[in-house]
Amino acid sequence: TPRRHMVHQAATTTVQEHTPPATLSSTTSNFVQPLPLILTAFKDVSNRDVDFWHRLAPYFKRETFTDGAVLFRKGDVPQGFYLLETGLLRAEHDLEQGRYVENIVAGTTCGEFPFFAEARRTATVVAEGELVVAWLLDNEAWQKLEGRDHDMVTELLRVGLKLTWERMNSITSYVLVAAS
Numbered sequence: 001t002p003r004r005h006m007v008h009q010a011a012t013t014t015v016q017e018h019t020p021p022a023t024l025s026s027t028t029s030n031f032v033q034p035l036p037l038i039l040t041a042f043k044d045v046s047n048r049d050v051d052f053w054h055r056l057a058p059y060f061k062r063e064t065f066t067d068g069a070v071l072f073r074k075g076d077v078p079q080g081f082y083l084l085e086t087g088l089l090r091a092e093h094d095l096e097q098g099r100y101v102e103n104i105v106a107g108t109t110c111g112e113f114p115f116f117a118e119a120r121r122t123a124t125v126v127a128e129g130e131l132v133v134a135w136l137l138d139n140e141a142w143q144k145l146e147g148r149d150h151d152m153v154t155e156l157l158r159v160g161l162k163l164t165w166e167r168m169n170s171i172t173s174y175v176l177v178a179a180s
Contacts, residue, residue, distance in 0.1 A: 034060045034135040037083045040107045045162040048155055056152055059141040063134050065127035071110070071134070073124045078115040080138035081160075084108055087132030091123040093171075100171065110134070113164040115142075116157055 031039075031050075035057045039050065060083065065071065071082065074094065082089075089104040102123070104110050114121050115137075137145075146153050 032057075033062070033085060034083055037085050037107065037135060041083050041109055042159050045159050045166075046155060052152075052155070055149060056145075056156075059145055060135040060137050061141070063136050065132040065134065067127060067129055069127040069132070071125040071127065072121050074121050076121040078111060078118070078121060078139075080136045080142070081112040081115040082110040082134040082136055084110055085133040085135060087134075088128040089132065089134075090126045090128050092126065093123045100174065102167075102171070109160075109163055112160040113167075116160045 035050070035054060038053045038056060038060075042048075042053065063082075065087070071089065072078070074092075084104055084106050086106050088106075089110055091102040091104060091110070093100040093102065104125070110125060111121070113119075145156075
């Protein structure tokens with residue numbers, strides 16, 4: 001509805017204007033991206049240290065998107081997953097029960113579950129803002145990683161499950177509140 005669209009726009013603007021960029025400690029601020037981003041995104045779901053995650057950084061590729069760019073569509077076969085450095089992503093879930101929109105902010109991941117599960121995308125993800133910077137771990141890099149670093153692959157799968165669990169809890173909470 002028009003009212004819902006206006007509320008969504010107001011919320012998006014508020015999040016963009018009032019959400020500080022992912023904060024980095026004095027230790028990680030000396031590192032080159034995407035390592036600080038990896039450390040920020042995974043800090044609450046992994047106890048691995050900087051040396052461990054440093055091995056992963058070269059596998060990511062930097063990508064930029066402008067406002068309205070579609071990163072992927074519902075039903076697509078995953079080509080990778082993203083770590084969001086700057087900007088905002090909007091994940092649009094069209095479900096039988098209705099539409100659910102999720103805002104994905106800087107310092108977090110996007111699309112890891114379908115990628116690791118080798119399942120089709122469950123949402124359409126669109127960039128919001130003048131410039132969105134994300135780091136992509138694509139299929140080719142994942143295959144190389146699988147052949148070279150089994151500890152890293154295991155930890156990434158573990159991290160992906162924990163992040164998905166957190167996201168599913170949020171969505172479930174939203175659905176329960178919306179239903180009441």
